[in-house]
Amino acid sequence: MNVVWVTGASRGIGKAMAQKLAKAGFAVALTARNATALHQLSDSIQQQGGNALVLPGDVSQPKVPLQIAEKILNSWKRIDTLINNAGIGIFKSILSTDVQEWDESLAVNTRSAFLCSKAVLPHMIENRAGKIINVISVAGQQPYPNCGAYCASKYAMLGFTDVLRNETRQYGIQVTAFMPGATDTEIWGNADLPRERMMTPEQVATQAVHLCKADANIMIEQVVMRPQGGDL
Ligand SMILES: NC(=O)c1ccc[n+]([C@@H]2O[C@H](COP(=O)([O-])OP(=O)(O)OC[C@H]3O[C@@H](n4cnc5c(N)ncnc54)[C@H](OP(=O)(O)O)[C@@H]3O)[C@@H](O)[C@H]2O)c1
Known part of the structure; x- marks a missing residue:
């Protein structure tokens, strides 16, 4: 059994990752x-012969990731890969972003990756193996207007990811900064954007499956992908 924990799996990129990973034989x-959305996804994965476990929770809350990691370990005895994908987009000018939105962006996008990583690390260190894939964004290393809170959270996530890799490579853990550009999901809300170009x-998700299958002796540090035509 090869177990992947996907956060933010109820829709969008995380849901597609879970579906593709299950098809590829990962639990x-x-x-x-x-x-409700997670149960629907789990049912459809299991109907197709896959293996899924539903563990709802708000991963930005300090105790939740640890509780979820314990449940996975109780059920399946292992966590091979963590995909820190849960995220929100606050797409506003800095002047119109309020402190609550700022804090929420940092909590959901960045703190949750820190908390979930801490929750799986003791297990991975003991196993001398494991993969952590942090879903960042091209906005983690490039500024975009009306993305102050989002870019701040994603730049911070990239710094966190790079330090995490430095600290854990000695234990055989592989840490990847996964940096997609514009992808057609609900994160964009009603924004008037050319979805067909995304x-x-x-x-x-296909690129995440490659990472989950990567040999243990290779460190894929960063994966950057954009629509063929570039940023929107
Ligand atoms: N779409 C893009 O263009 C794009 C580009 C680069 C990077 N990304 C990144 O990709 C990731 C997924 O985004 P998406 O585009 O798929 O957005 P999405 O469709 O809005 O999905 C976001 C997912 O995160 C979950 N989530 C949000 N807050 C959460 C919390 N506190 N605890 C647990 N789960 C939470 C949501 O589920 P619930 O609401 O059920 O909790 C949902 O499953 C994000 O980190 C995003 O920043 C997206």
Whole structure:
């Protein structure tokens, strides 16, 4: 059994990752706040012969990731890969972003990756193996207007990811900064954007499956992908 824990699995990129990983034979632990959506996803994965576990929760809350990791370990005895994908987009000018939105962006996008990583690290260190894939964004190393809170959270996530790799490579752990560009999901809300130019969640998810299958002796540090035509 090869177990992947996907956060933010109720829709969008995380859901597509869970579906593709299950099809590729991975057992998937599914986390997000919307339990109904997770159960629907789990049912469809299991109907197709896959293996899924539903573990709802808000991963930005300090105790939740640890509780979920314990449940996965109780059920399946292992966590081979963590995909820190849960995220929100606050797409506003800095002047119009309020402190609550700022804090929420940092908590959901960045703190949750820190908390979930801490929750799986003792197990991975003991196993001398494991993969952590942090879903960042091209906005983690390039500024975009009306993305102050989002870019701040994603730049911070890239710094965190690079330090995590430095600290854990001695234990055989592989840490990847996964940096997609515009992808057609609900994160964009009603924004008037050319959706047909965006990547699909399935295209992005395919790259995550490659990472989950990567040999243990290779460190894929960063994966950057954009729509063929570039940024929107
Ligand atoms: N779409 C893009 O263009 C794009 C580009 C680069 C990077 N990304 C990144 O890709 C990741 C997924 O985004 P997406 O585009 O698929 O967006 P999405 O469709 O809005 O999905 C976001 C996912 O995160 C979950 N989530 C949000 N807050 C959460 C919390 N506190 N605890 C647990 N789960 C939470 C949501 O589930 P619930 O609401 O059920 O909790 C949902 O499953 C994000 O980190 C995003 O920043 C997206």
